Amino acid sequence: MAAQEFQNVEMPAPKVTERVITGRAGLPVLLLSLLLFLAGPALLVVGAVQAHNGGSAAPALLTAGPVLFLLSLLLMRGLTVVAPGQARVVQLLGSYRGTLRADGLTFVNPFTSRRHISTRIRNHETETTKVNDADGNPIEMAAVVVWQVEDTAKAVFEVDDFVEFVAIQTETAVRHIANSYPYDAHQEGQLSLRDSADEITAKLSAEIASRVASAGVKVVESRITRLAYAPEVAQVMLQRQQAGAVVAARRLIVEGAVGMVELALDRLAERDVVELDEERKAAMVSNLLVVLCGDRGTQPVVNTGSLYQ
Numbered sequence: 001m002a003a004q005e006f007q008n009v010e011m012p013a014p015k016v017t018e019r020v021i022t023g024r025a026g027l028p029v030l031l032l033s034l035l036l037f038l039a040g041p042a043l044l045v046v047g048a049v050q051a052h053n054g055g056s057a058a059p060a061l062l063t064a065g066p067v068l069f070l071l072s073l074l075l076m077r078g079l080t081v082v083a084p085g086q087a088r089v090v091q092l093l094g095s096y097r098g099t100l101r102a103d104g105l106t107f108v109n110p111f112t113s114r115r116h117i118s119t120r121i122r123n124h125e126t127e128t129t130k131v132n133d134a135d136g137n138p139i140e141m142a143a144v145v146v147w148q149v150e151d152t153a154k155a156v157f158e159v160d161d162f163v164e165f166v167a168i169q170t171e172t173a174v175r176h177i178a179n180s181y182p183y184d185a186h187q188e189g190q191l192s193l194r195d196s197a198d199e200i201t202a203k204l205s206a207e208i209a210s211r212v213a214s215a216g217v218k219v220v221e222s223r224i225t226r227l228a229y230a231p232e233v234a235q236v237m238l239q240r241q242q243a244g245a246v247v248a249a250r251r252l253i254v255e256g257a258v259g260m261v262e263l264a265l266d267r268l269a270e271r272d273v274v275e276l277d278e279e280r281k282a283a284m285v286s287n288l289l290v291v292l293c294g295d296r297g298t299q300p301v302v303n304t305g306s307l308y309q
Contacts, residue, residue, distance in 0.1 A: 075107075090114050093111075097112060127171075138230035143222055144225050
């Protein structure tokens with residue numbers, strides 16, 4: 001069965017892409033918030049004293065105190081901390097406003113919601129999956145993929161759960177690659193799961209990247225971590241591999257033996273050591289091949305008579 005060529009997976013076009021925003025410096029706003037946070041209760045206390053003494057400024061102070069206190073809480077709500085390797089997806093009333101990627105303390109509109117997204121490099125290892133290869137043989141296969149979020153807007157708005165999406169699409173790609181290639185190559189130049197590790201890994205990475213691109217995920221690397229025949233056929237396949245290895249070794253031995261016999265006959269003829277007719281040459285070739293191709297040591301018989309006795 002011929003291996004299937006890799007084709008890009010058709011995914012829906014993304015409706016939202018990432019837009020980076022910076023926000024305002026958060027430290028001055030934090031200091032102002034703390035000042036208002038302390039000023040509010042202080043004005044309440046002063047207003048209460050003024051009201052007790054009959055002061056005319058008491059109503060204004062009693063009103064300004066809670067207002068300043070609530071304003072400080074509102075400003076604090078707009079403060080956002082972004083750590084290295086993290087981003088914040090900012091939404092206002094359901095509308096995407098942008099993504100905060102700059103590290104540090106930032107102030108944004110306090111009425112916005114900010115969703116935390118990790119942009120660190122992650123890895124996902126699939127469970128060992130039993131699947132048929134291109135020849136229909138049951139095999140066990142597992143892989144690990146190294147990935148990270150590249151577009152936070154796609155990760156949040158294009159899929160429900162981008163972590164689960166990566167896991168499912170990785171397993172799907174592993175199954176497809178396993179179904180597309182045989183475990184062992186049956187002819188020279190054919191790609192196989194066992195013998196073409198680099199080529200298969202490249203195709204696996206390309207297919208996973210194509211599947212998860214719509215979720216804003218970039219694939220750094222993928223590797224096959226387990227590849228073996230299923231237990232029910234492993235012994236039979238091992239015997240077949242051993243038989244193939246024995247045949248290949250025998251073929252090499254025969255080719256070497258034939259070369260040595262040819263060399264021996266040529267050297268004897270060159271140096272005119274002995275003249276052999278065709279029948280004696282055939283006997284010599286037969287004896288040499290038995291000695292050189294046998295899997296055990298031979299017991300030579302020494303001829304003490306004439307050449308033909």
